[in-house]
Amino acid sequence: MTSAVISVQGVSKRYGDLDAVDDVSLEVGAGEVYALLGLNGAGKTTLIRMLLGMIRPTTGTLEVAGRPVPDRSVWAEVGYLVETPSAYPDLTVRENLEVARRLRRLPVAGVVEAAVARFGLGQYEGSKARTLSLGNAQRLGLAKAKLHRPRILVLDEPVNGLDPAGVVEVRELLIGLAREDGVTVLLSSHLLSEVARIATRIGILHEGRLIEELDSTTLDANTRTRLEVVSRDLARAAGILRGAGFVLQPEAGDTLVLGGRAVLHPEEVATALVNGGEPPTRLVVVEEDLEAHFMRLVGHHADPTGGTP
């Protein structure tokens, strides 16, 4: 890893008896896309707010671009989006960007126009922010975060509310920024599949603790996928698949679940069922979501009463 652009050392935040963030240390190098993964309440937003100087840590130190938080001189280099995007509802999209431009003390010429064009907001430029869909409000939030072309981006759930095209757009934007412009990105998400596509490194937060750090390829290897099959006669379909050498996982309900070879070659499953006279009515490869991966990680399958935040 290159020298750390973002450094978090032994950071904790305690509210009464609750450890919102508990002794977290991590570093993000230049040009990296680091994703904080965790369930709601895991401490992602608290950590991001501490990194942005909005919350004081109970213990520990945070640095951004080599300067201790909350040294205000660094904020000119940082763009951010925290939780749900917010905008002044009675101002237009353009006016909201103009407010951000003034507060960031950017030149008048071209900055707002470029942001409007970059984030596909031209159609809504004159619309009041209160009329925007969640997706377009998210675009506006990202446009504000990118307005000053920061070299560090801190984004809390950046694809929340975006339609599939928007998700792809943000994904390509972030990957492009990191690879081509060397922008360092720290983002948080609970969407495992999305994070796996974007992040170069991933930190998993649970109950305020950083319980695992891994790079994206390691995550892929650790992520379990399964093939779900539905047919008109499930018992008959199960018999056919067992006969064809597939191993069925013990799952309740009206779906057959297969792993291993079936996931790699779902077409063989389909062929076996069709040839056996029990064609599938539904056949889909499902990547386990964060919760499943996470529960496996912390062993909550064995202790369902263990509770998560």
Added chain:
Amino acid sequence: MSAAELRAAAGAELIKVRRAVMLWATVISFLVAALVGAFFMFVLQDPARARSLGLLGTKAQLSGGTADWPGYFALVAQMVAVGGMLLFGMILIWLFGREFADGTVKDLLALPTSRAAVVVAKLVVALVWSLLLTAELVAVSLPLGVMLALPGWSTQVLLHGVGVIVATACLTVILTTTYALAASWGRGYLAAVATLFVTAITAQIVSAVGYGAWFPWAVPSLMSGVAGPDQATPGPAGILSVIIVGVLASTATVLWWQRADHDR
């Protein structure tokens, strides 16, 4: 906090204010206040005429004012003291409370423009806004007074009357910084509105029992003469207490924005 930061923050505030319903609500409120003041003078000039026109109930009694220019200026000053505390207070509550209600406060916290500049810009905008409203009230009231042909006009009366009105407005605006603190600390409108009502009601009670000069929020009313001609105007101690409240509330608001945990 540099002048450039303050200019940037004030510019951003002006964009927000320009589009605000609050702006026009306050302009109309002070316009109505001017009309009500003139109406009161019209009735006071000749109660019998007002009764005959149906503008005054047959049993209504008017007291506490004279239908002349000094009385008219005193009435306008009282409107600024009482109505101003509510309206100027609402302006500050809106300027600060909206950032929490709209969830936009987080976009003001990690910027090259300091939080202190953001807070001071809001206070300055509120001050200018409130003084412009006062100017509107005076500007509308003067021609209405001329139309009513009120007696007792002189340059000295004008300067003294307008001076009291402006002084009352300034004292009122200084006190409303308390509501900026309450809106910030309460992270929204509710705590600030509650503070506004508590201080306004307490000021009335304290004034009624004759201790207004010792309670900062009653000082603007005393300055305006709302307590009657037999009540002394607030001395330097009263004015100083208002300034102390303003400095403390403004400083506390800046410190709160700089040091509080912004976790919502």
